[in-house]
Each structure stands twice: as C-alpha cells, then as structure tokens.
Amino acid sequence: MSRRRRLTLVALGTVVALVLGVAVWILIAKDYAFHEERVTIPGPRGELHGVLAIPSDDGPHGLVVFVHDDGPADADDDGHYRPLWDAFAQAGFASLSWDKPGVADAPGDWLDQTMHDRATEVDSVIAWAHTRDDIDTTQVGAWGIGQAGWVLPEVAQARPDLRFMIAVDPAIDWLRREQYAARAEAVADGDSPEDVAAAVDRRARRTALIRRNADYRAYLDSHVDEDPMPAARWAFVKRNANSDSTAALKTIPVPTLLLLGGRDRGVDVAETERVYRRQVQPDLLTVKDFPDGTHRLTRNDIEYRGGDIRTLGRSILAPKTIYVPHYLDTLRVFAKRQTE
Template sequence: MALAVTALAPPASAADGEVTFTNGGVTLHGTVVAPPGGTKLPGLVMVHGSGAHSREDYRDQAEAFARQGIATLIYDKRTEGYSQFERSYSTLADDALAAVAALRKRPEVDPARVGVWGLSEGGWVAPLAASRSADVAFVVTLGANGVEPSRQQAWAVENQLRRLGMDGSLVRMATSTMLRQLAAGGVFPEAHYDPVPVLKSLRQPVLGLWGAKDVLTPPGEAVEIFRSSLARYTLRVFPDAQHQLRRTSDGFDKLPGYAPGYLELVGTWVHDLPATSTADAPPPQDRPSAAVTPLRWYEPVWLQLAALVFLLAAFAWYPLFRRGPAARSARWLATTGLVTVLGFLAVDVVLQVTMGKALGPVVAGRPLPWLALQLLSLGTVAATIGTAVAWWRHRTPRLGVLLAGGVVFVPWAVYWGLLGV
C-alpha cells in the first residue's frame, strides 16, 4: 500500500530532538525524529540531494521511518563551501559522518546500528562517508549513480531536450561541448568524480533503490554497476517511480505519494539487515549514458573566451570604422556574424537556465532560435567568401580584420554545432 505524503502522521507522532554538530569549522543544525519512549533504536542519517536543502525537505520520510522504530536525523545542508561553483563530496561526506557521530550519542539509539541514507547526489556522498568509517553500519541510497556526475548530467539533459522534441546538433552541443566547457571552467564541480572505487571498498550492507522511470539517473546502468561493485547488497527497482521514488506517469511528473512499498522496505531492511545479496533486474533504458571527456589540449576555456571576444570585436569593427571601400558582402558578414554570436550567447544562457523549455516551438528537431542561428551561420559563411573576394581586390585593414573574423567563425561555429546537422 502506498504511503502518500498527505497521509503521514503529524510531527506529534514522533519525539523530536534538536542537535548540532560541527565539521571543518561549520556548525550544522538538525533534528532527530524518533518514536516516543524508544530504546536501542537503529539510527539513520539522511544525506541530501543536490542543491540547497533544509531538514524539512525530508521530514515526511523521517516521520514514516520513526513510525517503524527508526531514529532518523535530518539536518540543514551546509551553504558555506557549497554552490554551483564550489562543492566537495569529501566535505559533504564528513558532514554526514559528523551527523552519524551525533546520532550515535543519543540515549535512545543503538550506536552499533546507525547508517546513512542518500538521495541522488547523496548517493555519491553516503557511500563515501561509509567507506571512511566503521561507525556507519549500513547504507541506503535512492536514485544513486554508478557513473560520473558529468555523465549522469549529460544523460538527464538529453532526456529533457528529447522530451521537448529536440534532436541533432543542439542536443549534442548541450550534452557534450557545453558540459565539458562548464566543467573545465569550474561551473560544474566534482564533474568527474568516479563512484566505483568507493562502492568496491564498502563492506557494509547496501540497500539501493531506483525508480524504473527515473529520467535523471540512468537506473539500468546503476543497478548493474552496484551489483558488480558491492560486496553485500539488496537492490530494488520500483516500476512506476521517478528519481525520488515518488509515483509518476512518465518520470517527469510527480504524483501524490511514494512508490508503494518503498517506506516499508526501508524500515524492514534496517531492522533486519539481510545476510545474502539480492537484486532486481536492471530496468530498461531508452539509450545508454555516454562519457563526458575532459577538454583536449586544443580546446581550453581561455581559447574559447578569446575566440568569442575576437569574433565580437572583428564583426563590430567594420561598421565602427567607415573609412575605406565598402562591400555588400562585408556589410552582410558584419551583420550576420555579430547577430549569430550574440544570439548564440543568449540561447546558451536560456538553455542552461531553463533546460530548453524557454526556447519556443521546435521544427525538424530544432527550436526556432537555434534554427535561425544555423541559417544565419550559413549566411555568415557565404558572406565570408564574398568578403574574401572583396579583400583580395582592395587589401584594406578594415576588410582584413572583418575577414579574419569570418575565417575564425567557421571552426568556432562547427565546434559549437551551429554548422552541424
């Protein structure tokens, strides 16, 4: 029977205890949710998914676990040292271990039976914490990944774009070139964290849970990797569940309540850790994830920024400096080149902020702004050829700078998919 969020008992059904603990000079605040009057209870520390989270984001599940006789610690995620540009799984793992130490000191808790629970990003962090301390008795993960964060993100982004009807060069750019540049530029910290060595080092029992309709984590690959890496495991797949094990129709929406049996399974498993390993069959995926490789020597971030600045300067040069002979092709090159580069920057920002949702209607697998940019790119190439002819005739610096911009534009546009199919 599914336990819907709206059906959960109010906080009065569990005894709450405020706790604080410190790691790396940062004091974190949490709440222990436990059944009133309990003794020698197993304990569970809930480790957050990515982004900003408070303890209240997990209270409903903590209360469900408390009703099953588990003392659960939920805490406010650190903000110091955690952002889009800065994060450390090592630090987050030490936060979790500090929480484990605080929970083990509680009088109602059996210190030998305290484990960690991790959702999504927490599926990287919780095993890492367990690998560092024998004080962690077990691990529970939801929507955990067996692949690197960059690879998972590329798979998730492609799912979203394909859901919107997109295909072709924009999808390839967004899931490869853009992610690789962001990671190299420091906008995607921990992009290449490899979870497999940590999984192979674990000796604690692990309960791994996935939704078969997960569109953020490649669940089939995760089940396979966990099964081949862990020493002791229970791996379960819920058929009509999404990333957070909420009920769903397609993986993208959230229906009321959790997947039937999820909350009860955690309670039963924690109270009676299995001695043998079992695993459900990996759920099918529409396509496998693909590795997002680090930048090669010839495509560093500084070179991309330099090319961008040069293109803007070269295309703006021609209309700003009006001395010398004019050519229709040169005017076209200055206009189409400048509009294309600025337009690409705008589309790139919108793509990152809205995951493609604000790019408008899609025609032949391309949102209209991207289709327009591709047509402008073709026009820019044609105008570059015409400008080369004009420069050959007149040999002026004004035309030379503009032509240089057109020449640089071609490989730049190919690299970013503007001249791709």
Template sequence: MSWTGSEAAFAGGAGRLAGTLALPRRESGDVPGVVLIGGSGDSDRDNGTYFPLLRARLAEAGFAVLSYDKRGVGASSGDWRAGTLEDLAADASAAREHLCSTPGVDAARVGFFGHSEGGWAALLAATGRDDVPWTVTSGCPAVTPAEQGRYELSNLVRDSGTARAESSSPALRLYDSLIEAGRRGADFGEVRRLVAEAGSPPWVAGLWGEPDAGLWAFLARKQDHDPLPGVRALRCPYLAVFGAADPLVPVAESVRLLAAAHGEAGRDPRATLTVELFPDGDHRVQVDGGTRFAPGYPDAAVRWLRERAGERRGGG
C-alpha cells in the first residue's frame, strides 16, 4: 500500500511536540494507527535508524503512524531530563490523541508501540485504559532501570576480557554505589566525586551519556521504576518483542516476569500476552550489525497488529 509522510505538531506536557506522520492512501474507510515512542536519551522521531524502516513497514501494511521528537529534542520544546517516565507517558498519550483526531484515522483502533525506555512509557500510558486497543513494546525490560543498567554493564565488563568475578568488579562496585547514591538523593557533586575516585571510567558515559546535574536527576528519578504494575493493569492485548541476543536487556528474566504477571488472578480478560523472541536479534531486533531486521520481524508484529486492528474496540 502506498503512503505519504508529513510533518506533525501537537501540544504535549512541556509545550510543543513535533514529529512525522505517515498516512496510507485509503481505498475506503478509516485506517488504524500506531504511535511510535522512542527509547532512552535524546531520541528523536527516527530513534536512530530504527523507526524509519518500521514506520514504512507499518504504513505499507495500512496503519497510520506517528513518531515524534522527545521533549527538548529536534523540533520539540521542553527538556526530557527535567521530567519523569510519567511525563514521557503523558507525551505519548498526547501523540495518540493527535493521531486519533487525524482525518482518515479510526480513533478506536490507535495503539502504542514503544521501544526500550519507550516501552515503559507505553505501558504507563496504556495502564487502566479501555480506549487503548493494544500495546506493543520492543526491547523493553520487565525489570527496573537500575536492574537493566547493571545487566548491561555486566555484559560490557564480561566482553572487555578483563573482568574479574562480579563481586569484585570495580565497575559494578561503582555502579552499585551510584544507584545507592540516587536512592538517598545525593547531589551531582557527590556523583562526580564517586566517579573521579574510581578513575572516571569510560563506561559511565557509555552507559548513560555524558552525565551532568540534569541527567543525573532524571536517572535517579527513574531508576527504581517497576514496569510490572503497569503490565498487570493493562486492559488490552500486549505484544512484547525481544531480540534473543540483546546485550542490554535480561531477556529471559523479562519473559519470565511478564508471564508470571499475566498469570495472576483477577486480571482483565482482554489483557492477553504474546511474546515474540527472535534468535540473533539485538536490542532493536536487528542482525548483521544492525543492518537489517531479524528474519520474521517486523512481519510478525504487523500480523499481530492486523489481527487486533480487525477487532473494533468497545468500551467496558
């Protein structure tokens, strides 16, 4: 199916959000829609090279697609570092409202698709809502940001070839000290001192970017966010996509936690769980150094979305 792309602008929690809207050329009727939510850091509407390919594949499949610059990135106003994950979820909801109001889009069939940190925002935005028909995440941990970061660092330490036992790894000791500092509200001056005393290892910037007071405050605010209450409160089908070779996310533990949460009694019967795991896929479910999608993805996501988009959403 052919489609066209255009600029989009709408009001978010911190002012103006800007992005790209892809609209399929309709033969008849209104089309379903997907809001793409980018990952951590200063992610823009393209989330590196990930979203353009995904946006095109979804639009070709007949979905209207809206992706946007995170607040304070690209053409969006504000500062993501001054906010919280809840603020990012509110921006995702604002993007959904904009897509729902777009002529030619069926407002009853517009859901979220969040990548990595954007998955946490998607789950928060969908929590407890009857008007969200589905939620999709890719590379989104079911553990806290603190646990995810430690897992990622453990892999970096191991892959460096110079790692000692985890209990005596200087990198992990420093990481644990920084997490503890965040929990007791330490200021950025103490953080700089801890990093300097450890020899200012390059992994700090590699893991979090060049830290400053604003970034530190954001990381400390989000580090113990637990995504599982949001998962338990979903009232819609949920697709969780992972690359099996993702070095950033504890995939096996995330799948275990999601399955346990979805197996709990009293959950909304609409809140089904589908897990798609792609061998050799990295954090963006890509292979060959990120040059192409893992075989079968995103076709599996499109197929899943089409099945749900065929079911018009009712209330209750």
C-alpha cells in the first residue's frame, strides 16, 4: 500500500472516529429519563396549557412545579428546562410547567398579571396535581428563577403541602434590581465610565416616573429610554414595581435551596444572598454559589452569546452541556434528599 493511500485511510478513519464521537456525545447529552404529556389545567383566569414531564419508571412520583422568570416563556422555555426536568426525573420527580398566558396560543396575557396573580396560578396548578393518581402529593416542590423570587414565598405560605422550594437567582426588590441591571449591563457591554453613569441615571429617572405613577405618555415624553417599552409593558412594570420579597422570606416554612450565579447581569446576587441569609430560618436554607454561572446558571460563554452559531448549535444538540458544572447534580441531590 502506498504512503499516500495509508495517509488517506488514516485521515478517513480519524474523521469517522470524530463523527461517531460527536454522535455519541449528542445522544448522551439529549438522553432524557422522562416522557412528556401535554395537559390542560383549570387556572384562576382560564385554562393553562402545560407539560408534565414524567419519569420513565413506575410511579407515583413526586412533583416539581416550575415558575418562570420575566418574559413570554412557553412551557419548556424553548427547551431550556428539559435538562432540569431530567435531573429531577433521576431523583424520582415529575416536573410540571405551563405556557405563560398569551404565549403559544394559551389564553390570557402575562403582562396583565401581578406577582400575586402568578402565585395564585401556581396554587391552582398544585391543586390540580392532587387529581392525578401518578403524582405523590406528599412530595411537591417548586423551582423558580428570577421573577419567581416574588412568587415562591407566597406559594410556600399558602400551600401547606409544599415540601421544598428552589430559587435560582431570585430578585429581592423590583426597583433596586432595575438599577443594578442598568449598571451591570452597561459594564458588561464595555461602556465607558461616563456611559455607565448615563445608563444608571436614565434608569434612575425611569424609576422616579414609576414611583409617581406616571402614565405612558409622560414616560414617552421623558425620553429616558432610547428604545421605549410598549404601553402594556409599562403598565406591567408599574403594577409590580413595589414587589419586595424581604418580609415574606421570614415566613418561609419549607427547606429552601438558593442557587446563585456570580456572573448574573440582571440580579444583584450578593444582595440576594445577604437578604436570604438574614431572613430565612438558617436550618431551612441551603445556599450554593456558582461563581462562573449566569442568570440561568449557564456557562458564561453560553447565555451572553446568544447570536453565536456555535452557542445555538450546542443549545439544540447538547442542551445539558450549556449549564454550569454541578448545577444539574445539585438539583438532583437536593430533590432526592427531600424524600429521605
């Protein structure tokens, strides 16, 4: 065999090995221990369109109810929840999430909700879970991110059957969070100190408008935002701007796992940790910091590079790998401990 032919065969073998390796990696990264069922749930303002992710083994199973962050999220959050559902399935828990009102043909409008409305919605979902024979309603927990920080404490107080809650980068005070985000985003964008100060000043002036209950015309006339939010968003912000979870955290009666991403640009996680440690009963609180985690607890090179084709491909082909190391294991271990 000629040297050229040998080199060609070696190169071909290398390519085949790489392709097979990638294929196996993708199969493992998308191998889930649950199956999905579309469900319709009676809600306080109309039906909710949900997805119940049920472990593949025999039940009944415990249940983790998912509470979305801000924005128009569908039931699986564009696929981002599936790795989390898999982690809970490995711990013996089903997961339940639903389209926000007005998203993916669901009735209603999520911008017409208060945080209390959202807590009432979660209450209805847990009540519905009691009608399912495949759910062990003595083992019901809740997972939530960001804006869920104003929802979960109310749910924990209202539902005596809630066994635990998991809060991912929850905010404390709505308007302080807005101020923090303005600075963090400007700094992350590499703005000059003068531009950072200008961004913070614009957000402060917007906060002042909200505090005095300015109408939408006054907001537009102020020119505090170069790209003004729609009228419905302005109404939503004003409706919820007084949200502050500080007092409610003192009354949380269940084991609580607080997960914090050190590179979060939207929530001041240092403030969140400080307030949770001060307010929540120490014997009920577990805190886990992920210094390199983003708001979603993805790797820092994933969440903030959404337009990158490599990032998009990884999110689609290997969604488990987008999260910061040990996050999914932390969910699994904590949920499993609640059953012991």
